[in-house]
Amino acid sequence: MNILVIGSKGFVGRHVYSYFKNRSSCFGCDIIPDDSDNNYFLITDFNSDLTGLFLSHNFDICINCSGSANVHDSLINTVRDFELNVFNVILTLDIIKQKQPNCKYINLSSAAVYGNPTTLPVQSDTQVLPVSPYGLHKLMSEQLCLEYFSYFGIPTISLRVFSAFGPGLKKQIFWDWFCKSQNQEIVSVNGNGNESRDYIYIEDLVTVIDLAINFSVFDGSCINVANGNEIFIKDIADIYFTKLHKEYYFNGNSNSVDPLNWRADIEIIKRWGYKPKTSIEDGLIKYIEWAKELN
16 A cells, blocks of 8 residues: 655654554655655645656555644734645645546544534534634635545545644644743743643554544545543643643633634544543653653
8 A cells, every 4th residue: 555645744744654654655745855765755835746746656545744733823824824724735636636536635634623612522513613714724625625525536534633742743732831841930821721622642643544544434524533532721731740840820811713622522433443542641741751852
């Protein structure tokens, strides 16, 4: 089986590429040069043209791990976010349509498409009401996947990833906390602690992608990817800052583009056989150890 990972130098893509390189014939592509890997191809940031790649290689699976994953930046650089999260998706889908219509396309979407759900757990058929350009653009990418399945028979699936974390993630809440802890004796934490997320460790996320390849029907549908657990930020902060031997306080600051509470219904991936292997505490320990090694 030949697998192409788009965005193989990013946080998720790097883990996905490493996993499948040890199990299949796997190729990666991204915007960062790397002459050490014969199965890696350099592409451009915008308007990525993968025509040559699809002409020279036959792919059974294409996993799109590329794009921007910065909610707040999407408010500032909205066009850039659209180009990375929407336009590049349709470019790839159309190349698959023209050159290799049997190639299965896995689109990594986001729980940001839901916005602030009114009930928990969030079902995959819950009404989508994104509260940021990022969430809206991810929704557009899902609609493109459904379009190319419905009109052209291209096998696609969108995985709505909730809060993925782990070594290599140099943004979002855990990275922000770590960076602050390096120069603050008492760390200022945004929010009030009653916000909640449904976290999934990066290695468990990769497992879900592998299960999707083997068990999804690739009919353009959208599927939640999480652990099905609502974890409050105040509980996460207690674990995190205890491991760092730091004090912290919640400053009450919030942002309208950040959802308040999330817990996913994950019955579909459970039917595929998914069982999380890494607890939130063990995942945080691994993350902190990795972050400390960078300093």
